[in-house]
Every structure is written in structure tokens, then in C-alpha cells.
Amino acid sequence: MSGSWLPTAAALAAGAVGLTVLWPLRASSRRAPFIALVVALGLAGYGVYSLVGTPQAATQAPDTGEPATLAAGVAQLQQALARDPQRADGWALLGRSQQALGNLAEANAAYARAVQLAPDEPEVLVEAAQARAQADPARTFDDTALQWLRHAQQLAPDGERAGWLIGIALRQRGQDAEAAATWEALLPRLAPGAAKALRAQIAVARDKAGLPAAAQAASASPSLAVTVSLAPAFAARLQVPADARVFVIARVPGGPPMPVAVQKHALAELPLQVTLDDADSPMPTQPLSAHPEVEVFARLSASGQANRQDGDVDSPIVRVRLPHAGPVPLVIGGP
Known part of the structure; x- marks a missing residue:
């Protein structure tokens, strides 16, 4: 069983690296290339592992027991979880795989199961909240998703992704001042490029909240x-x-x-x-x-x-x- 998990894990690991490296492309105007590149990296990781993941691959015929596609890998993963349903990491992996395939409802369900089994894993909580919002027709973070994000932030206060998504959830609720304050707390930890993009969002949130323009000076790069x-x-x-x-x-x-x-x-x-x-x-x-x-x-x-x-x-x-x-x-x- 473990062999069938590894190519899928490699695909998701490559996708996770892509998510980190390509995160600046997440702006709404560039969302399509961002998603395409992350999925492409995941599929590339899957293919690379299938070719070189075992030392015998260069001299032996391909193992027909390995999944030929990511969809086949998901099917094998589902079978494995049916036999061992208490694996939180397996459910999280299934959620990532379903997201890569565009199965948003299935990804949401898998992540919900992962949170149920591992309620104190910050990364799982953040991913689950985002999957829940993506599965929502209006793409909104509901109360459950926001609760997961806040819990993730409590567990890992330096987590940038949780803070970013909490700000989005607050803006969706019309809590623009709170969103701006949440994002401003992230600025000292961001690289200049990411901080510049976030300052533009903070400016919009401040304007919506009716905050004075002079307060925007606090978001300047520290000197x-x-x-x-x-x-x-x-x-x-x-x-x-x-x-x-x-x-x-x-x-x-x-x-x-x-x-x-x-x-x-x-x-x-x-x-x-x-x-x-x-x-x-x-x-x-x-x-x-x-x-x-x-x-x-x-x-x-x-x-x-x-x-x-x-x-x-x-x-x-x-x-x-x-x-x-x-x-x-x-x-x-x-x-």
C-alpha cells in the first residue's frame, strides 16, 4: 500500500513547493497562471517520482501497480483510507489531490475529515479553511472556516498565510478596519515584493473603513x-x-x-x-x-x-x- 501513496505524495510535495514559490501570482488578475503552474509542478513531481523514485526504475520494467495518472492515484488513496480511516495525513493528502483535480467539494470533505482527526495542526487548518471557501459558490469564508484560521493563528502566530486569509474573511464581512489591522501585522515579516502587494490591499481596506489617509504611513517599510x-x-x-x-x-x-x-x-x-x-x-x-x-x-x-x-x-x-x-x-x- 505504501508504494501507491508515494507518487501522489511526490506530486503534492512539488505542488506545495510551487504554491510557496509562485505565491506572488495569487492576485485575482493572475489567478489562472498561478493555478496552472502549481498544478503543472505537481504533475511533474508525480512523473519524476514515477521515473526515478526507486533505484530499480532504470533497469526494470515499469511497475504496473503504480497509478498512471493523478486521478488513479486518488482512487488508490481513497481505497487506502477506507482501510485505515484514522490517518489525518492521508485525508489532508486526499484534499490536496482533489484540489489539484478541481474536485472542490470532494477536497472540502477530505479536509474536514483531516481537521476532525487533527484539530491542532496549523497547516491542515489553513488548507481546510481555504478549501471550504473554494467549495462555497460565493467563495466566502464562513464562520467555520474563519474559526479554523483563527485557531491556526493561535497555534502558529508567525504563520503568514493564516493572517492573509483572515484579512480576506474580515473584508468579506465588511470589517475593513479589522482586516487592515490584521494585514498590517504581517508587513514586518514579508519580503518587499509581497509587502508592496499587501500594502495596496491595506490601502483599499482603510479607504473602505473611512480611516484617515495619514494612518497609511504606518504601513511603510521599516527604517x-x-x-x-x-x-x-x-x-x-x-x-x-x-x-x-x-x-x-x-x-x-x-x-x-x-x-x-x-x-x-x-x-x-x-x-x-x-x-x-x-x-x-x-x-x-x-x-x-x-x-x-x-x-x-x-x-x-x-x-x-x-x-x-x-x-x-x-x-x-x-x-x-x-x-x-x-x-x-x-x-x-x-x-
Whole structure:
């Protein structure tokens, strides 16, 4: 039985990866290519597994016991669940498969069974809520779907998908102010592209709610104002080359040393005030706005290199949450 599950699992795994990678295409105007690409990836995963999923595939004739199509795989999965109906993961897999085939009512029923068996699995709850809305003729999130989403958010507060769908459900109910607040809480965790798309939805929700336009400024990408100076006693005895540089660095607390924002300045510019934002991120996939908390410090580099060298002097590290009001003072050579 397990062999018949694996190609279908591979198909759904590929589809899940596609869902993550292609999520920016989910806007209503681009929904058709989004769905087509995700389903295509799922079918490709199914086919790839069928060819290379077992080491013997290259030397043996195809196993005729494996399903030839995704629909056949669904039929085998249904037979397996009839024998072992307490498998929540099996019902969730069946729901994903039925969605890929466009069987929305069947997908909804399968997910409902999965939630019944695993009521505290955030991913299952979110997928089940979305399947329930898709199966509804008006594509609305009813009270049950919204309850599942809120429970998923309680179990996994950092889950972006649950928050996004809760905002949609609230807008469908005319609760535009609550939807805007829900989406705004997601912004610090989103990549710039996704955050930009969400801000457009927030603007619409705020307008519908009659909120003042000035409040929209809170949805701007986080930036961090920093002042940098030398401790007087340290400056009095400082002897460094004329081309020494000062780096202002923000990085993830407890994470890799690669900064999420950095600026380089001449020592002669001190004291100075700078503003770090996404434009200062050396890696587009890890911008400053993607992190709710950073640690920031300044480095005096005699060599002019950002990587720490012998003789470099760092200011004490300051840990801040974003957005942060007011400049963060950094003093090089201070206590």
C-alpha cells in the first residue's frame, strides 16, 4: 500500500513547493497562471517520482501497480483510507489531490475529515479553511472556516498565510478596519515584493473603513535611524589611517553574521546620523523589513573592510524591534 501513496505524495510535495514559490501570482488578475503552474509542478513531481523514485526504475520494467495518472492515484488513496480511516495525513493528502483535480467539494470533505482527526495542526487548518471557501459558490469564508484560521493563528502566530486569509474573511464581512489591522501585522515579516502587494490591499481596506489617509504611513517599510559618534576619551588617543572607515551594521539577533543592512562612511564624517532601510540590504532576499527585530552596531575599521579584522573597534550592540521610534545612539570606544 505504501508504494501507491508515494507518487501522489511526490506530486503534492512539488505542488506545495510551487504554491510557496509562485505565491506572488495569487492576485485575482493572475489567478489562472498561478493555478496552472502549481498544478503543472505537481504533475511533474508525480512523473519524476514515477521515473526515478526507486533505484530499480532504470533497469526494470515499469511497475504496473503504480497509478498512471493523478486521478488513479486518488482512487488508490481513497481505497487506502477506507482501510485505515484514522490517518489525518492521508485525508489532508486526499484534499490536496482533489484540489489539484478541481474536485472542490470532494477536497472540502477530505479536509474536514483531516481537521476532525487533527484539530491542532496549523497547516491542515489553513488548507481546510481555504478549501471550504473554494467549495462555497460565493467563495466566502464562513464562520467555520474563519474559526479554523483563527485557531491556526493561535497555534502558529508567525504563520503568514493564516493572517492573509483572515484579512480576506474580515473584508468579506465588511470589517475593513479589522482586516487592515490584521494585514498590517504581517508587513514586518514579508519580503518587499509581497509587502508592496499587501500594502495596496491595506490601502483599499482603510479607504473602505473611512480611516484617515495619514494612518497609511504606518504601513511603510521599516527604517532605522542611527547616530554614530566616538567616545571622547577614545577619540583623544585614536591613531588610525586617514582612509579608515566606519560601518553601520544591522543583523539578525542570534543569526548569521551577514548584515541585513549596512552603510559605509569615512571616519571624518563622525559624528553622523544615518537611516538604514531595505536599500541598504546586501541580500535582496533578506531585507531589513523582513525582520521584526535586529541588533545594530558601528564598526571602526582601520583596513576599510566590513569583515572584522584585528584592531577594529565595535560599539556596544543595541537590540531593537522594528519599527523603532527615534534614532539609536551608537558610541564607538564607549563602555
